[in-house]
Amino acid sequence: MRADTDTIDEFVASDYKYGFVTDIESESLKPGLGEEAVRFISAKKNEPEWLLEWRMKALRHWEKLECPTWPHVKYPPIDFQAISYYSAPKKKGDGPKSLDEVDPKLLETYEKLGVPLHERARLAGVAVDAVFDSESIGTTFKEDLAKAGVVFCSISEAVQEHPELVRKYLGTVVPYTDNFYATLNSAVFSDGSFVYIPKGTRCPMELSTYFRINAANTGQFERTLIVAEEGSHVSYLEGCTAPMRDENQLHAAVVELVALDNADIKYSTVQNWYPGDEEGRGGIYNFVTKRGICRTNAKISWTQVETGSAITWKYPSVILQGDNSVGEFYSVALTNKAQQADTGTKMVHLGKHTRSTIVSKGISAGRGQNSYRGLVQVGKKAANARNYSQCDSLLIGDRCGAHTFPYIEVKNTTANIEHEATTSKIGEDQIFYCNQRGLETQDAVNMIVNGFCKEVFRELPMEFAVEAQKLLDVSLEGSVG
Amino acid sequence: MLEIKNLLAGIDNKPILKGINLSVNAGEVHAIMGPNGSGKSTLASVLAGREGFDVTGGEVRYKGNDLLDLAPEERAREGVFMAFQYPVEIPGVNSAYFLRSAVNAIRKHRGEEELDAMNFLKAVKAKMKELGLGEEFLKRPVNAGFSGGEKKRNEILQMAMLNPWLAVLDETDSGLDIDALRIVADGVNRLRGPKNAQVVITHYQRLLDYIVPDFVHVLHDGRIIRSGDKSLALELEEKGYDWLVKEAA
Numbered sequence: 001m002r003a004d005t006d007t008i009d010e011f012v013a014s015d016y017k018y019g020f021v022t023d024i025e026s027e028s029l030k031p032g033l034g035e036e037a038v039r040f041i042s043a044k045k046n047e048p049e050w051l052l053e054w055r056m057k058a059l060r061h062w063e064k065l066e067c068p069t070w071p072h073v074k075y076p077p078i079d080f081q082a083i084s085y086y087s088a089p090k091k092k093g094d095g096p097k098s099l100d101e102v103d104p105k106l107l108e109t110y111e112k113l114g115v116p117l118h119e120r121a122r123l124a125g126v127a128v129d130a131v132f133d134s135e136s137i138g139t140t141f142k143e144d145l146a147k148a149g150v151v152f153c154s155i156s157e158a159v160q161e162h163p164e165l166v167r168k169y170l171g172t173v174v175p176y177t178d179n180f181y182a183t184l185n186s187a188v189f190s191d192g193s194f195v196y197i198p199k200g201t202r203c204p205m206e207l208s209t210y211f212r213i214n215a216a217n218t219g220q221f222e223r224t225l226i227v228a229e230e231g232s233h234v235s236y237l238e239g240c241t242a243p244m245r246d247e248n249q250l251h252a253a254v255v256e257l258v259a260l261d262n263a264d265i266k267y268s269t270v271q272n273w274y275p276g277d278e279e280g281r282g283g284i285y286n287f288v289t290k291r292g293i294c295r296t297n298a299k300i301s302w303t304q305v306e307t308g309s310a311i312t313w314k315y316p317s318v319i320l321q322g323d324n325s326v327g328e329f330y331s332v333a334l335t336n337k338a339q340q341a342d343t344g345t346k347m348v349h350l351g352k353h354t355r356s357t358i359v360s361k362g363i364s365a366g367r368g369q370n371s372y373r374g375l376v377q378v379g380k381k382a383a384n385a386r387n388y389s390q391c392d393s394l395l396i397g398d399r400c401g402a403h404t405f406p407y408i409e410v411k412n413t414t415a416n417i418e419h420e421a422t423t424s425k426i427g428e429d430q431i432f433y434c435n436q437r438g439l440e441t442q443d444a445v446n447m448i449v450n451g452f453c454k455e456v457f458r459e460l461p462m463e464f465a466v467e468a469q470k471l472l473d474v475s476l477e478g479s480v481g
Numbered sequence: 482m483l484e485i486k487n488l489l490a491g492i493d494n495k496p497i498l499k500g501i502n503l504s505v506n507a508g509e510v511h512a513i514m515g516p517n518g519s520g521k522s523t524l525a526s527v528l529a530g531r532e533g534f535d536v537t538g539g540e541v542r543y544k545g546n547d548l549l550d551l552a553p554e555e556r557a558r559e560g561v562f563m564a565f566q567y568p569v570e571i572p573g574v575n576s577a578y579f580l581r582s583a584v585n586a587i588r589k590h591r592g593e594e595e596l597d598a599m600n601f602l603k604a605v606k607a608k609m610k611e612l613g614l615g616e617e618f619l620k621r622p623v624n625a626g627f628s629g630g631e632k633k634r635n636e637i638l639q640m641a642m643l644n645p646w647l648a649v650l651d652e653t654d655s656g657l658d659i660d661a662l663r664i665v666a667d668g669v670n671r672l673r674g675p676k677n678a679q680v681v682i683t684h685y686q687r688l689l690d691y692i693v694p695d696f697v698h699v700l701h702d703g704r705i706i707r708s709g710d711k712s713l714a715l716e717l718e719e720k721g722y723d724w725l726v727k728e729a730a
Contacts, residue, residue, distance in 0.1 A: 451573030
């Protein structure tokens with residue numbers, strides 16, 4: 001059998017259907033990073049003094065840091081002074097008080113993206129916060145959620161309305177000194193979502209944030225904070241898209257999850273930022289820090305489907321501090337064209353009888369490079385900790401790459417760690433076999449890829465599992481001739 | 482049904498088929514025998530449209546149309562089935578799902594209504610019973626971790642479900658024990674009918690004890706050097722291929 005070259009070569013040309021630009025007047029800060037920019041953002045958001053100080057500390061710390069070079073990705077140095085750190089759709093007057101007052105162009109944008117913000121045309125039972133460039137433009141279902149005591153709003157709003165909560169938890173899971181991009185985010189974060197679930201409450205609906213980068217030459221630095229009080233339960237989903245542009249755009253987000261005793265947080269991501277073109281021109285640099293902390297008996301589950309971005313660099317992690325706490329990470333990362341991904345997780349076992357599960361599925365097509373990087377750490381006091389890790393890689397064509405970097409550090413002899421890894425390739429012979437049974441090549445590839453990802457899709461909330469599958473199909477479109 | 486005229490084909494400029502002539506009518510079973518390297522599997526691959534094989538001359542007509550002009554999936558939908566010598570493993574893809582997709586791709590092409598999960602299961606379970614296959618088959622990923630015999634039986638199950646006009650079996654008997662051989666032969670015999678035709682490619686006469694062919698052809702160095710009825714197969718069993726090769730030379 002010949003090597004998988006000819007038909008699979010064409011595997012790479014797919015269209016990004018979210019690549020449009022919304023023509024809207026926006027207000028952008030001139031490029032450059034320094035005290036002035038940080039003060040501008042803080043003032044724009046009318047922030048209390050403590051938050052400005054926190055930002056300034058982060059800025060000063062950041063100025064001492066070097067951009068990390070350890071990820072298995074290649075890109076030219078980023079000029080952080082050439083980026084604008086704030087862009088927002090220009091408001092008319094005082095800004096919209098409800099969704100009815102939001103610029104129709106913005107609503108239209110979200111309609112086009114399949115995220116209807118009008119509550120009458122909403123996704124069944126899902127509350128949405130829409131973030132456009134640096135600003136949240138609206139959150140649906142606020143009143144319904146408020147009845148249950150749930151707070152779901154933009155983080156800027158939370159700073160105004162619930163400063164005590166923000167102050168108590170912000171930076172407690174990802175401190176401003178954490179790493180280069182998290183520190184940068186701490187200095188300049190503009191918006192993001194805030195969720196607070198009171199004690200013993202099961203959030204009555206799925207919560208979701210939809211991030212959209214529109215303006216050119218701006219970075220998006222959102223900050224999300226989710227606090228689940230004792231015995232509460234929440235499922236949260238984020239989606240992301242951006243226009244097609246020739247230059248790269250930086251997205252450096254931070255997500256912090258706090259699951260107090262017996263709480264349960266399920267966090268799902270469907271990331272579809274613009275991936276750049278065949279040659280690797282344009283696309284989003286997605287450098288994200290996501291981490292959660294579990295207290296006693298708490299559970300945090302990360303599920304991610306990463307199909308977009310020129311470069312993805314993220315490791316949603318769980319600190320299993322409380323006894324009997326549970327961490328999970330389910331991931332599908334697809335790299336096609338010239339995309340690069342270095343993604344995985346960290347499971348830090350500190351409490352006794354803590355358990356974690358890692359299931360990572362990497363798919364590489366075109367010239368895509370996909371790395372899994374994971375750390376399982378078991379501390380001295382973490383008696384009877386258990387981890388199961390499974391990392392599978394699927395290669396499509398012969399110009400892509402898959403890499404696995406598992407790290408295991410165990411300081412307690414009662415730990416039980418299992419690691420399994422496989423690498424397989426969609427072969428011309430598999431495709432021919434499907435063809436010979438009457439199936440189109442593209443359908444065959446989709447079938448094989450979806451079969452490969454099944455274990456992860458099963459973890460997504462129902463309606464998003466279907467979306468994720470479709471998204472994967474679209475990302476692989478035109479890949480085979 | 483199938484008309485092969487002076488077919489020339491090869492891989493990487495190396496000629497393998499050097500002028501094949503073969504005519505297969507509906508209702509017939511043809512056996513193609515020959516020593517290793519004679520071009521048997523190349524013929525099957527060219528008929529199914531496998532990539533990497535270049536046809537350099539001649540023509541193949543199937544039901545009056547140019548078969549070589551069709552993409553592999555189009556040939557399959559037109560009713561050409563190939564049972565693979567080495568069935569391919571597809572991990573993660575459930576056998577039932579795979580087979581239903583295939584059945585529906587072909588039904589759709591024929592203008593028939595697609596089978597829903599319930600009706601498909603009913604149909605497939607009936608076939609499996611006929612072939613003596615356990616139902617756990619359906620839950621496993623396509624061919625993944627199957628034994629050699631299971632893979633071949635899976636080919637026969639697929640063939641039974643897809644109900645092709647023309648079935649090409651590429652050394653389906655290789656590596657089978659006698660029970661598996663019977664199941665395979667039984668599957669082929671069930672498909673026999675006035676409207677269907679089968680081309681059975683085999684190295685050994687053994688299979689032809691169970692699938693009795695109407696015609697036997699001996700392939701050597703890319704050409705059919707002798708055709709006859711089933712007695713030719715028995716003669717080959719007795720004398721080997723050498724005498725024919727010498728005669729042809």
